[in-house]
Amino acid sequence: MTDFQSPLIELRGVVKNYVTKAGSFPALQGIDLDIYRGEFLGVIGKSGAGKSTLLNMITGVDQISAGQVRAHTNGTSVNLDQLSENELTLWRGRNLGVIYQSFQLLPMLTLAQNVMMPMDLSGFYHPRKSKERALELLNMVELGEHIDKYPSEISGGQQQRVAIARALANDPPLLVADEPTGSLDSVTADHIFKLFQRLLDDNRTIIMVTHDQGLLPRFSRYIQIADGQLVGEGIEL
Amino acid sequence: MRPRWRKVLSDLIDNKARTILVVFSIAVGIFAIGVIAGAYVIISEDMGLSYAANNPSNIEIRMDDFDQDLLNTIRNFEGIKEAEARRVFNLKVRIPGETQWITVDVVSMKNFDENKINLLQPVTGGAAPEKNQILLERDVLEELNISPGENLEIQLRDETIKEIIVAGIVMDSSTGAIDFLAPPLAYITSDTLKFFAEPDQFNRIFATVETGQDDDEHIRSVIADLTDKIEKNDYGIGRTFRSKTHEHPLEPTINAVLGILMVLGVLIVFLSSSLIANTLSALLNQHLRHIGVMKLIGGQNQIIFRMYLVQLLVFGFLALLIAIPAGGQGAYWLAQYIADEMGFSLLGYRIVPLSFALQLAVGILVPLVSGFIPVINGSKVTVQKALDGDRVRRSSGEDSEGKEEGSRFEEIQVKTTRALADRGIRIPRQMLISLRNTFRQRGRLMLTLFTLTMGGAIFVSVFNVRDTLHTYVDNIGNYFMADVTLDFERPYRLEEIKQYAYQDPRVTHVEGWSYASAEILFPDGSTAENISILAPPGGSDLVSPMMIEGRWIQAGDVKKLTVAEGIYDYYPNLEVGDTIPLKINGKEEYWEVVGLFKFIGLEGVIGYAPYEYISREQNLANRSFSYRIEIQEHDLASQEVMAKDLDAYFRAQGFRVQEATPGLSTLDSAAESLDILITFLLIMALLTATVGSMGLAGTMSMNVLERTREIGIMRAIGATDLEIIRMVIVEGLLIGLLSFGLGIILAVPFTYLLSNIVSDAVFATPIAVVFTPAGYLIWLGLVIILSSLASVLPARNAARLTIREVLAYE
Ligand SMILES: Nc1ncnc2c1ncn2[C@@H]1O[C@H](COP(=O)(O)OP(=O)(O)O)[C@@H](O)[C@H]1O
Numbered sequence A: 001m002t003d004f005q006s007p008l009i010e011l012r013g014v015v016k017n018y019v020t021k022a023g024s025f026p027a028l029q030g031i032d033l034d035i036y037r038g039e040f041l042g043v044i045g046k047s048g049a050g051k052s053t054l055l056n057m058i059t060g061v062d063q064i065s066a067g068q069v070r071a072h073t074n075g076t077s078v079n080l081d082q083l084s085e086n087e088l089t090l091w092r093g094r095n096l097g098v099i100y101q102s103f104q105l106l107p108m109l110t111l112a113q114n115v116m117m118p119m120d121l122s123g124f125y126h127p128r129k130s131k132e133r134a135l136e137l138l139n140m141v142e143l144g145e146h147i148d149k150y151p152s153e154i155s156g157g158q159q160q161r162v163a164i165a166r167a168l169a170n171d172p173p174l175l176v177a178d179e180p181t182g183s184l185d186s187v188t189a190d191h192i193f194k195l196f197q198r199l200l201d202d203n204r205t206i207i208m209v210t211h212d213q214g215l216l217p218r219f220s221r222y223i224q225i226a227d228g229q230l231v232g233e234g235i236e237l
Numbered sequence B: 001m002r003p004r005w006r007k008v009l010s011d012l013i014d015n016k017a018r019t020i021l022v023v024f025s026i027a028v029g030i031f032a033i034g035v036i037a038g039a040y041v042i043i044s045e046d047m048g049l050s051y052a053a054n055n056p057s058n059i060e061i062r063m064d065d066f067d068q069d070l071l072n073t074i075r076n077f078e079g080i081k082e083a084e085a086r087r088v089f090n091l092k093v094r095i096p097g098e099t100q101w102i103t104v105d106v107v108s109m110k111n112f113d114e115n116k117i118n119l120l121q122p123v124t125g126g127a128a129p130e131k132n133q134i135l136l137e138r139d140v141l142e143e144l145n146i147s148p149g150e151n152l153e154i155q156l157r158d159e160t161i162k163e164i165i166v167a168g169i170v171m172d173s174s175t176g177a178i179d180f181l182a183p184p185l186a187y188i189t190s191d192t193l194k195f196f197a198e199p200d201q202f203n204r205i206f207a208t209v210e211t212g213q214d215d216d217e218h219i220r221s222v223i224a225d226l227t228d229k230i231e232k233n234d235y236g237i238g239r240t241f242r243s244k245t246h247e248h249p250l251e252p253t254i255n256a257v258l259g260i261l262m263v264l265g266v267l268i269v270f271l272s273s274s275l276i277a278n279t280l281s282a283l284l285n286q287h288l289r290h291i292g293v294m295k296l297i298g299g300q301n302q303i304i305f306r307m308y309l310v311q312l313l314v315f316g317f318l319a320l321l322i323a324i325p326a327g328g329q330g331a332y333w334l335a336q337y338i339a340d341e342m343g344f345s346l347l348g349y350r351i352v353p354l355s356f357a358l359q360l361a362v363g364i365l366v367p368l369v370s371g372f373i374p375v376i377n378g379s380k381v382t383v384q385k386a387l388d389g390d391r392v393r394r395s396s397g398e399d400s401e402g403k404e405e406g407s408r409f410e411e412i413q414v415k416t417t418r419a420l421a422d423r424g425i426r427i428p429r430q431m432l433i434s435l436r437n438t439f440r441q442r443g444r445l446m447l448t449l450f451t452l453t454m455g456g457a458i459f460v461s462v463f464n465v466r467d468t469l470h471t472y473v474d475n476i477g478n479y480f481m482a483d484v485t486l487d488f489e490r491p492y493r494l495e496e497i498k499q500y501a502y503q504d505p506r507v508t509h510v511e512g513w514s515y516a517s518a519e520i521l522f523p524d525g526s527t528a529e530n531i532s533i534l535a536p537p538g539g540s541d542l543v544s545p546m547m548i549e550g551r552w553i554q555a556g557d558v559k560k561l562t563v564a565e566g567i568y569d570y571y572p573n574l575e576v577g578d579t580i581p582l583k584i585n586g587k588e589e590y591w592e593v594v595g596l597f598k599f600i601g602l603e604g605v606i607g608y609a610p611y612e613y614i615s616r617e618q619n620l621a622n623r624s625f626s627y628r629i630e631i632q633e634h635d636l637a638s639q640e641v642m643a644k645d646l647d648a649y650f651r652a653q654g655f656r657v658q659e660a661t662p663g664l665s666t667l668d669s670a671a672e673s674l675d676i677l678i679t680f681l682l683i684m685a686l687l688t689a690t691v692g693s694m695g696l697a698g699t700m701s702m703n704v705l706e707r708t709r710e711i712g713i714m715r716a717i718g719a720t721d722l723e724i725i726r727m728v729i730v731e732g733l734l735i736g737l738l739s740f741g742l743g744i745i746l747a748v749p750f751t752y753l754l755s756n757i758v759s760d761a762v763f764a765t766p767i768a769v770v771f772t773p774a775g776y777l778i779w780l781g782l783v784i785i786l787s788s789l790a791s792v793l794p795a796r797n798a799a800r801l802t803i804r805e806v807l808a809y810e
């Protein structure tokens, strides 16, 4: 389903240097990359290769040192580095769902409330509507019976599914996942991938970071990075 | 509920201890402000009104005996609206069958129903006595337990003891309001005077002025004209007093005292703010990850900011919920207490809008202002920084500096430890860990130290001020060193009295003193103020003055005097060697001021001149009405016994004794009323100490919470509960002791400041500051106890953590 005509995100000469006491450390050294609508892009590399840094550039969570990240979502095109903090937050809320290895659910809220939170913060949905939508999403990730539980009361795999439901709350075209299965066993991870597949069928784009070479066959396309540089790429097998 | 408010609510509920700590510390400040502001308003409204309600005299003149004719003259005098004449004399009374006599001032009136000035308020029983009955002012009840209808035993001058029935208890908020050291009052009608063997004549005038009842200058000028008139009629005048109609004579003093308390209240608010700032920056630190998540999923800065702002407002609201009712009640209670002490009544419980508004403002502003910076910083934090706290902190510029200092600190510590070890002194490893932990969160440590140090400094200062005031009162006592003062109704030869007095082996020294009542005049001849000139013999040892300038009196002085610094009110540029105009013994004369001394600045001016000169001028050479007697034992009990014995002895020998008073009785009650003030200061000091130790408790639990993982690791490698508890408590104690060290330094300027403000309010003069170890010792003990207590709970929580919980902690 990938639409190779119009990229969703374009990275051009992206450089990220971390300034540390020891001096400037180049975590990304000029990355050029297009991310297309509908693809399941895997970003593969060893620990410390710069995968998370690359994701942070795409989500706008950290500042780019040189180069450009352009996004063409919801009919508009923006240069991420030209947005203010608040505009970025708003853009992210509308266009991106982010999923982390460590789930990052708010422990004091129930599952339903966790999923409602993005809708509440962005204000895209009326509060009553957002409740309905949260239930739908939790049903979709097969957690419809646990909506009033707290994150600490469910398993890791279930928490990650809640995180996915939350990432989908504002109906974003793009999902960004940093090692989403990293702390899950293979059966549970399988479950997550099945979920991803359904989202892809639903015309969403997913970028997923992993250090696990074994996951390669799961992606529609993959890139490989080492020491902050693109060292290879491939298309679905 | 929207998820964001759900989160705010959960944050408030989940950490109850923190919510309570913050709410309580805001509440303490609001409470203190509310109590003081409320009491201030209630008192300034009610004190004046309740005082004015009884039509207080503007003018009181104590003078020779006079009759209705003179009263009529005075009533018709220009500028006088109403005038009443009374006879006032003192008397000993007791409950029949008991041994303890107390002195009361008996006021006789012609007609209680027609009385227009210094009205009495009935409390219980009748409001007007019948013939041969007596009314008591309610102050008497503090010393005698008696009710209307019961009998009171009285002792007349000639030692006869009689019984008289108590008609009722009244409140008199006017007579004696100026002079809160005066004995309590009792009232009879003029036709009861015979029963007391007193002449049916008046000796006091109470009058109101026609216009300008609240104009001190005007009242003064009416008094000057009136006393001229009375003296032209050949009557001698003792003293005059003036007071405004709508201002209780003690109101300025009480307002000054409340002002001091208010300053402390504001300080408490200030301290609690720093405690809140501390707690909130810890809270936001802990919430860093939550903030990061919310930003990641679309929460803009202002939304996050608003969420925490609401949390702050909820803190304030909860604090108001506690503090407003408590503060209102406390204000009324404080006002009631002061009203009871000062003898006026309140108009009733009410909510004071001013103090309500102040409390509301404090309750809203304090959390907002003190939480603003932490909340702004927290809501501005970037997602990256929030989600990846550790790594960012390690690499970002600002904190690396702190890290370096930290390692420098460790370096110093290692060096000192080694140096100490070389000398055979070993600091236990546990102690070293506590020491290092103490300095880990420097910003937090600073704020905690600040709060606790201020609390301690105020605490210690209050004790110093207490001793300062007491020392001053003792020094004032050096003007009244006689053990017994023996006053006669007529003058006796010095030799004669001495001869009799020395019969008693306890008597070691006898002096006859003179006394002259005079007026200080302005250069234009108008009256400035009354002056009481005491005249001890030239070389008397019974006065040990606090000289400011010049010298003390000498036997050979002629028309020379030393005068209390109160004179500066009228002659601000007076210097030793200057002459001032006096009206003395009916003549206007110029006297040279040879010295100035310190004295309580209330109630007119006092001066000293030698007996040798004054007695000659009064044609009383070698004779005196009044004798000062020194005995072997100087305690109050011996003085009381001696006073009684001398009284009885001289009467038995046929002398006409007026009164024998033991030495320090009046000063004791002066010290007592100071103690009321000190009590309030101490309450405020305790409140500040409370806020300080709440700050410490908060800091300790934040420290422990943030080190949960570390404590877990320590446990995993075998640290026992006891070792962990000890580690935390030692850290708390270190902070406590550090604040003690800083506090005792800060207490020095605080003591000066506080004692200057207080002495200015109470004595109208700055006084020499005295430092006492008591405050330091008590605070040391308190700080040790408080800081151990403040750490015990967090320490126990730390020890209770299981390794599983620790690893689950995120
Ligand atoms: N905030 C930071 N400051 C300094 N160095 C960083 C920071 N974040 C990441 N790095 C470094 O950049 C490199 C890439 O990190 P990252 O993108 O997290 O790798 P990974 O591929 O494991 O996700 C690593 O060497 C890491 O140490």
Ligand SMILES: [Mg+2]
Residues within 6 Å of the ligand: A051, A052, A053
């Ligand atoms: Mg990574």
